[in-house]
Amino acid sequence: MRLLLVEDENELADALTTALEKQGVVIDHAILLADAHELARQTTYDAILLDRRLPDGEGLTFIPQLRREGIVTPVIVLTARNDPKERIEGLDGGADDYLGKPFLVDELMARVRAVLRRPASVVEQQIKVGRMTIDPLNLTVTMDNSPFDLPRRELLVLIALAKRQGKTVVRSVLEAAVYNYEEEIQSNALDAHISRLRKRLADCSAGVSVHNIRGVGYLLKDDG
Amino acid sequence: MRLLLVEDENELADALTTALEKQGVVIDHAILLADAHELARQTTYDAILLDRRLPDGEGLTFIPQLRREGIVTPVIVLTARNDPKERIEGLDGGADDYLGKPFLVDELMARVRAVLRRPASVVEQQIKVGRMTIDPLNLTVTMDNSPFDLPRRELLVLIALAKRQGKTVVRSVLEAAVYNYEEEIQSNALDAHISRLRKRLADCSAGVSVHNIRGVGYLLKDDG
DNA sequence: CTCCAACAATTGCAGCAGCATTACCGCTCA
DNA sequence: TGAGCGGTAATGCTGCTGCAATTGTTGGAG
Structure with a gap:
């Protein structure tokens, strides 16, 4: 499984990378939306983990960009902004799921699995x-x-x-x-x-x- | 949009039904898993909203039952059991999303929309x-x-x-x-x-x- | 009909790209 | 500190693939 992590807090990103790699997940890490965009174009990820507040803009704007290009990779938004209103904004902005910080790595993985389970392959x-x-x-x-x-x-x-x-x-x-x-x-x-x-x-x-x-x-x- | 609500607390169910119907959603309401099963077989719902604690059993057991019969309708679990461990259990049990009570109706609808948006299989x-x-x-x-x-x-x-x-x-x-x-x-x-x-x-x-x-x-x- | 030229098909051969395996060693983690 | 993971590189091998020589086929001109 290969994920794209878009996150500007390096500490969190490193911790997450380490934890997930132990579980056998391959992580690419981008700090800027621009970089993330490039990576998403080049590689087919299983899912994208997206922070909202990023140096070059609001993470949510990234989702429609991707969809316009026909990239349908599921997106899970990870963010400290976690009141219901924000969550609705995120989900209606095109996110497949929305997870407030702080979170457990295990819950994150469970949500990734839930999102991946969806298309076709229930069986x-x-x-x-x-x-x-x-x-x-x-x-x-x-x-x-x-x-x-x-x-x-x-x-x-x-x-x-x-x-x-x-x-x-x-x-x-x-x-x-x-x-x-x-x-x-x-x-x-x-x-x-x-x-x-x-x-x-x-x-x-x-x-x-x-x-x-x-x-x-x-x-x-x-x-x- | 037509949803199946499986919930034994009548107050919550009524409130939810009223709220959602205002938004143009059709709701079928079941109190028992057995009834829900019957309804799900008869009708194709856009999504199923599922409580965990139900009079005739744990809601989560319902999901594999459905999947075995080839019913792939997305399931969103609604429950008061809402610590991370429970959520992981729910998601890995086959739920497409997991929402803790209490919640805002708007967030619920946003999550329904998110689940429905997920791409069909790539042919x-x-x-x-x-x-x-x-x-x-x-x-x-x-x-x-x-x-x-x-x-x-x-x-x-x-x-x-x-x-x-x-x-x-x-x-x-x-x-x-x-x-x-x-x-x-x-x-x-x-x-x-x-x-x-x-x-x-x-x-x-x-x-x-x-x-x-x-x-x-x-x-x-x-x-x- | 015959012949010829152009095009196509086949096949042996040699070279080498790509693959398999293994030993080695640094690294990590218990 | 010992076991196992994982990257590197050396080694040997297989069989693909480009080439060219030969043979076969086609269709038009005379």
Whole structure:
């Protein structure tokens, strides 16, 4: 899961980034609306976390801008302005949810999940493949109903592949699912993760395999 | 707009009904989960407003019941139980939003609107031809619903042809689809790819064939 | 009908881009 | 401080892909 955080208080942003990354979320952080706009254009995020009071303007103005460009990524507004009137303003301004500061990280994540659950995939909330069940919203994997722990990066790779089970996932999409802009990558780290993931899946005969499509990307296949 | 209100406190329900009806909203009111279930089956609501503590059970249990039956109507939970932990429980229980009592009617309506605004699923465009399904965005080809991998260049040729299925694709257009400017080509590499692609398609009787239009280009045809 | 020129198809081959694997090591966290 | 995560880089390998040579096909001119 990859989120765009638009927030000018660096302390809060850092704390949030750390907390969420521990849970396996990839965060890009923008301080200015202008930067956020650019990032949102370049990358497809699962959701956008938006502060209202920002150095270059009111965060809410950002939402119609995005929508005009056909970017429908859900937006959750995070703000200290938290009386009912403000909340209504936010929601009618196009926000998908509105969360007053201070908040618990867990509640934030629950709201992100709620927002992501909405489109289409009510049924597809969990992906079954081989002996595994993969829950992209909660970032968990179980194997025969018992938890199956994976290192964070391998988990992200697996989820990205599982979301398009049986379909090719282009290499760049995979990279975007695993790394944010600050951690641009130079070596074959992604390949290494794939390799390790494969080994792990084979070791416990998970009933799935990762195939390579040379020059394009990878795909996850259910064996048998 | 038509909403289903599931709430056992009659005073609150009446007040809410009156207030919302003034705004042109149609409200059906159920006191029991069982009644609510029946109503939800009969009518398509825009959203469901759900209390948690109800005479015949915990409101949250209602959500999975609905989802199992393929009813995807958004649910907003209204409740006095309103500490963060409860909210997380509610949201992860499948609620689309969670609003603590007391609340302003205006905020409720704003949240309803926000929930309704959420985008419908993105339809991915796919081209069917012969036994194959071609997804130009994901660079994926499936054959009878199982993945069918192709070398990159052949894949690009196939996609370019599939996009104009049954129509001639001029040679130069094909070249442009397969090669960028840096990799200008001198030999008959494109012909080679066509040839190899043909062989591959024939080998697995894909139900499509690539025809040549002498001096112009190629076209993809569905056999039969 | 025949022949020819232009265009197209096929295929072996060599080079190399892209992939897989693994060892290594710094880092973090318990 | 020990275990495991994760980035890097070296290594070997596979098979894609561009090339070119050869063969096949088409259609028009004579």
